[in-house]
Amino acid sequence: MKTHYLRKGKAFSLQIVLVVPFVIQIFGAVSLVGYLSFKNGQRAVNDLAEQLIDRTTEVVDEHLKSYLSIPQTLNQINADAIRRGILDVRDRQTLSKYFWDQMQTYNLTYIGIGLTTGEGLGAARYDGKTITIDDWTAKLTNNTSTYATDNQGNRTQINARWTWNNFTESWYTQPIAAGKPIWAKIVTANFPTGPYISASASRPIYDSQNRLLGMIATDIHLLKLSDFLRSLNISQSGKVFLLERDGTLIASSGTEKPFVLVNQKIRRLQAIDSSDPIIQNIARHLQTSGFGSITQDTDFQLEVQGKRHFVDVVPWHDKYGLNWLMVVSVPENTFMAQINANTRTTIALCFGALVIASVMGVFTSHWIVRPILRLNRASEAMASGNLAQTVKTSSIQELNTLFNSFNQMAGQLHESFTALEKSKEELENRVEERTNELKNTLGELQRTQSQVIQSEKMSSLGQLVAGVAHEINNPVNFIHGNLEYMEQYTEDLLAIVQLYQQYNPNPAAEIQIAAEDIDLEFLQKDLPKMLSSMKVGTERIRQIVLSLRNFSRIDEAEFKSVDIHEGIDSTLMILQHRLKAKSEQTEIEVIKDYGAIPLVECYAGQLNQVFMNILVNAIDALEENNTKHPYQEIEDNPSQIKIRTSVINSTWLEVAIADNGVGISQEFQQRIFDPFFTTKPIGKGTGMGMSISYQIVTEKHSGKLECISTSGVGTEFIIQIPLRLKVHGVV
Secondary structure (H helix, E strand, C coil): CHHHHHHHHHHHHHHHHHHHHHHHHHHHHHHHHHHHHHHHHHHCHHHHHHHHHHHHHHHHHHHHHHHHHHHHHHHHHHHHHHHCCCCCCCCHHHHHHHHHHHHHHCCCCEEEEEECCCCEEEEECCCCCCCEEEEECCCCCCCEEEEEECCCCCEEEEEEEECCCHHHCHHHHHHHHHCCCEECCCEEEEECCEEEEEEEEEEEEECCCCCEEEEEEEEEEHHHHHHHHHHCCCCCCCEEEEEECCCEEEEECCCCCCEEEECCEEEECEHHHCCCHHHHHHHHHHHHHCHHHCCCCEEEEEEECCEEEEEEEEEEECCCCCEEEEEEEEECHHHHHHHHHHHHHHHHHHHHHHHHHHHHHHHHHHHHHHHHHHHHHHHHHHHCCCCCCCCCCCCCHHHHHHHHHHHHHHHHHHHHHHHHHHHHHHHHHHHHHHHHHHHHHHHHHHHHHHHHHHHHHHHHHHHHHHHHHHHHHHHHHHHHHHHHHHHHHHHHHHHHHHHHHHHCCCCCHHHHHHHHHCCHHHHHHHHHHHHHHHHHHHHHHHHHHHHHHHHHCCCCCCEEEECHHHHHHHHHHHCHHHHCCCCCCCCCEEEEECCCCCCEEEEHHHHHHHHHHHHHHHHHHHHHHHCCCCHHHHHHCCCEEEEEEEEECCCEEEEEEEECCCCCCHHHHCCCCCCCCCCCCCCCCCCCHHHHHHHHHHHHCCCEEEEEEECCCEEEEEEEEECCCCHHHCC
């Protein structure tokens, strides 16, 4: 490839000869154009002078119209806003910020209002840069405060205090007297920030009922007009200046300022007194006929210091009372200098054409080399492993053939490596999928193992409970059954004793002594009570045994129709010792709201386990809640467990168990049914109770188990299972 590049360079160098005619043509064309331009320029000096003056006059006229229309337009907008009530002249803070915003938007010197009350305010840019706020009251002598502002227009500190009287200033009196928008008399002042010479656009302001409120004015600094005139590229010695009709200088393009300082006071300069000889001579020429007599565009030529000048005087006025003279002066040598410069430019262009032709030759060589360099970079990128490379075609046919072959080869390599990467990615995805499957299987095995252990524990516990209940049941039934006979026998014996006492009121002394020793009278009263208490106790034992047998369901089929209320009541009977009041806590009240529930087909023992888990958690939550509140507060708001049963849509059973304990946070609610998750201290819970309960309800009974809780308010578990369960349909 390197050899190929060198051959192309040598072959291309032979074509440089083609550039030579092109260079000669450029040189000849530029020379001819330069010569003709020089000849025509000499004959068109007067035309050029007139065009330059007219163009300058138009530029200055357009700028004056644009620049001087802003204050009047802004005054009209503000006056309309005040008349419509959008701006309130009494809200001085808001109004000053409003004027401050307008000063930020427009290149003005001052915006302010003067009221008929003698008060007023305004935003000023005295130094041409920093905006300050002036605020004055009607009470004279240092009644005006000048405030510095921050970048939001807020007043920060007082910079100065001075005296201002609306009623003695032309700024205020002239527009009030005219009753319409006008340009007030030009104001001059020598402030610490510098000379202040401004033209003030003023107009009266009225309220919505057309009552005069005062006036509003917007000032423009006349020195800015001088800055604009100096920015005009007329000529090196040309001049543009503005005059009032009395000959007073307003602004000029020269370096001389339109004023002088006399005893630190500003005095405006007359044009005839100007130190600039051009302005001075033109002003004297105009004075001979009178400044006020010029009513139309006037052209003339004037000799100044041995040089001829073309002069154009144009009256300029607007509808608000401005009546100025605009003067443009251009020296004749300006145009001749331009013609001479054009001649020099023509010569320079000739040499420039040669240089350009040479540069174009170099550019053409680069035009050939650049595509080959692109091919080289693409090859290096492919060698480094970046196969996604294509080379753009060029305008050279031979190179296009090479580039197309390279692009085809690169595409085939890219497709091959892409297929290889895809196969690798698919293999990695398969490995990752199998790894995830193994992780899920291992997790499922762990959960199943824990559930089997828990189920075995519950089964063993059920068998133990059933065995103990059975062993207790036989002697208790024997005692309970014989108590009835014993009660009957005792009543008969006591009746015989009473008959004996009735018919033998005076027994033998030994009998009386024996009756007193055994306290026969107390025995006759207490013995029936004792038998009755024993009967109540054995009945209580029989109920507990029945509850234990009912909870374990060891004597019944695993799946059958049962009274769901019996299972709930049996669970509550077993947990009765935790519900009763203790020395450290009050009784937990159980409120039952049982509906009319038919027999439910279910796994009764497993469903009782669900009731046990939920009730134990509710009791734990209530006990935890009680430890956080004083005893009196607990008595005022006692602990409660509400159990509600109902039938939904005639086919579903709903059991709701709610407590007013500590509640469960939203974060924990999402994990309440996860295996091994518990909020209880270590050693108090395994984290499997609610997980097993969820599987019993959802998988074993095809139902739903939901937890609704608000932290600090309480928790409600809602169990929903079908009344008729298809056992063979359960997976």
